[in-house]
Amino acid sequence: MSWPAGKDRTLSLRSRLALLVASAVAIAVAAAAITCWLLTRAQLESELDTSLERTTASPGSVQDALNNCDAPPPSSKPGFAYVQVVLPSGAxxxxxxSQPVKVQPADVAIARTPTHSSSLHSSTTDDGAEVRVNTSQVSFRGLGVFTVSVSRPLSEIDTSLNRLALLLAAVAGLGVVGAGAAGLWVARTGLRPVNGLTRTVEHVAATEDLTVRIPVEGEDEIARLSRSFNAMTAALASSRDRQSQLIADAGHELRTPLTSLRTNVELLARSEETGRAIPPDDRKALMASVKAQMTELAALIGDLQELSRPDAPGPGPLQVVALHDIVESALERARLRGPDLTIDARLNPWYVRAEPAALERALVNVLDNAVKFSPAGGSVEVALGRSGELTVRDHGPGIPAEDLPHVFERFWRSPSARALPGSGLGLSIVARTVQHAGGEIALRPAAGGGTVAAIRIPGAAKPPPDEPPRT
Known part of the structure; x- marks a missing residue:
């Protein structure tokens, strides 16, 4: 018989567990029953043999047996034991x-042996009934020495063994049925958490609802699996929320420069279509605005690409780099963006393990903020101390205390900074880069006004001797 394609021929886990428990119990009960039956039979046979060895024939029964040598076997009801005399000729x-019992070679050998000996063996009656025989030489005063066989039928113990077998079979059957029911109950009880987990997974797969949590009880493997699943769904929900927030924030931030860029491009296109030339000064301002919007879009897209990278590990391996050299390179770029500012730097040697390109980009972002918020003709102080702490201090308006907890959030911009160019992603990139290098960053108000950005990355004043710094 062939099964239809795709038909599931496997049993459920619950059924398999119940079947496994029932099979294990059935095997154990069967083994115990058989062992019990065999031990009982051996014990009964041993007791029968002991009884035969202790049973002796009376002189009268021997004399009667000798008198019946030529007569046919008696037809009366047999007694407790069968007695017969074995002659050396085998007769x-x-x-x-007594029932006539077939003479065995062991019986004849004892009859022909002049010394006293005995033999305990099995035989059958003339009508085929199995008996247990004890043959020995017996001496009677006044009669002489005779070889006498005393037999008892094995039906005495076979009846008891058959009853025991029926009893054990009934007990084994009840045990298997009970084991199957117990196995099914155990499977249902033990797999109840798995069923809940399965329903939850199916619900999440069908609805994509990652807020569902599985109740966790105990400390067993099912509880660990439930905790792991809850942690996984929580991580997925958090990741999806961050992704949705990033997309929403990116769309919001892209809308303003795109709208302004579209307006400027439409003005230029209308001028070309109508033949009305835009005044040179207005056209110059319009082109400058288009260029600025394109620059802002490029910067925003670059920041989004930076933030789209996984938090760990970065795209490149961490390397031993000279932090003071990277700060110096970032200062050169910052001086180009704030030519009217005075940027003072006091840098001590400090070597850290970081990704050079990402670290320089982060430091450029910090310096850009200082330049952007510094008043015209102001100054920015940069210091890299002997302990490895890098501080960047500006003399701008500062950051209100209520805004400090939000400065490292993506796309967050204080009300005073929303009129200035920027995407609100710079400090998020800085925080992630510094944390990837094992460091930390903090912003705090500066004495006398302005803001101090403090960055601390673990390192040393000298590079490791086995790994020179890379530039």
């Missing part, structure tokens, strides 16, 4: 009230 003389 037998059966006592009254």
């Amino acid at each position: 037998r003389c059966v006592a009254p009230d």
